[in-house]
Amino acid sequence: MQTIKIGTRKSELALKQANNVGASIEKLGGTYELVLIQSVGDIDLKTPLHEIGFTGVFTKALDMALLNGDIDIAVHSLKDVPTELPKGIVQAAVIKRDNPIDILVTKEALNLATKLTIATGSIRRKAQWLHKYPAHQIVGLRGNVHTRLQKLADSEWSGAIFSHSGLDRVDLIPVHHIELNWMTPAPAQGVVTISIAEANVALMPFIQQLNHAETALITQIERDFLNELEGGCSAPIGALASIEKDTVRFKGVLTAPDGKQQFEIEETIKMDQVVDFGRKCAQSILAKGGAEIMKELQN
Numbered sequence: 001m002q003t004i005k006i007g008t009r010k011s012e013l014a015l016k017q018a019n020n021v022g023a024s025i026e027k028l029g030g031t032y033e034l035v036l037i038q039s040v041g042d043i044d045l046k047t048p049l050h051e052i053g054f055t056g057v058f059t060k061a062l063d064m065a066l067l068n069g070d071i072d073i074a075v076h077s078l079k080d081v082p083t084e085l086p087k088g089i090v091q092a093a094v095i096k097r098d099n100p101i102d103i104l105v106t107k108e109a110l111n112l113a114t115k116l117t118i119a120t121g122s123i124r125r126k127a128q129w130l131h132k133y134p135a136h137q138i139v140g141l142r143g144n145v146h147t148r149l150q151k152l153a154d155s156e157w158s159g160a161i162f163s164h165s166g167l168d169r170v171d172l173i174p175v176h177h178i179e180l181n182w183m184t185p186a187p188a189q190g191v192v193t194i195s196i197a198e199a200n201v202a203l204m205p206f207i208q209q210l211n212h213a214e215t216a217l218i219t220q221i222e223r224d225f226l227n228e229l230e231g232g233c234s235a236p237i238g239a240l241a242s243i244e245k246d247t248v249r250f251k252g253v254l255t256a257p258d259g260k261q262q263f264e265i266e267e268t269i270k271m272d273q274v275v276d277f278g279r280k281c282a283q284s285i286l287a288k289g290g291a292e293i294m295k296e297l298q299n
């Protein structure tokens with residue numbers, strides 16, 4: 001078999017994720033090389049992501065490279081991948097999920113009952129934080145993991161919110177942090193995915209060996225929930241599914257951007273009824289009043 005060209009962004013986290021996939025390819029007897037590709041999300045480091053104006057800020061350049069054959073596979077954080085893939089691109093495999101939760105990195109022990117300033121660039125984290133701590137102030141924060149940690153260190157802020165898995169993969173979980181178990185993570189947070197060109201039928205079966213079936217099932221539910229709700233705009237949506245024996249548990253959250261309103265659903269169903277579970281949960285959120293929030297976000 002030919003050396004597999006893995007396309008990746010060049011941030012330390014992206015490289016780590018791509019090399020982890022490469023190591024799995026080697027375990028299966030293959031060889032790989034990395035091809036570094038810049039995305040719009042890496043060039044424009046200022047504009048909040050939800051304002052950049054098209055989906056796939058981190059994935060589009062890699063999709064193009066797949067389609068024109070510059071790379072064989074692309075490795076992404078699944079939460080950065082639009083729920084609707086471009087024509088000709090398919091998900092070949094997802095890797096077993098790491099810890100999906102968000103954490104608050106702080107400089108010292110904090111009293112959350114006081115008026116604090118918390119940094120995040122994510123509209124979901126901001127909305128859920130303000131819902132729980134209405135007296136707090138949120139400030140914007142973008143950039144890769146290193147940059148964000150440095151900005152926190154150089155600031156007067158009390159803390160900043162990060163993905164646990166994102167920090168953990170580059171060994172950067174600081175001493176002072178709080179696990180935000182009450183916060184519902186982004187759909188597919190903590191999961192790495194491998195995209196491939198649909199036309200690359202020769203390589204598909206080999207890459208599919210890397211797929212973790214349970215992770216594929218729960219992330220499909222989370223992304224169906226997102227897709228059914230969002231209709232093309234980015235919204236403060238959280239979703240987390242998990243498997244317990246023969247049942248699937250799901251929690252989904254849609255929050256108004258200012259945190260004043262939040263619609264939640266928590267459901268458990270039998271595994272054999274899982275078809276369309278995510279979509280049904282989204283419809284229930286919309287019926288409860290979530291449709292109003294989505295309408296406002298579209299304007």
Ligand SMILES: NCc1[nH]cc(CCC(=O)O)c1CC(=O)O
Pocket residue numbers: 077078079080161162163164165166167188189190191
């Ligand atoms: N938003 C950017 C992003 N995309 C994927 C990760 C980390 C890996 C993951 O959460 O799956 C991060 C960093 C973060 O959210 O702090």
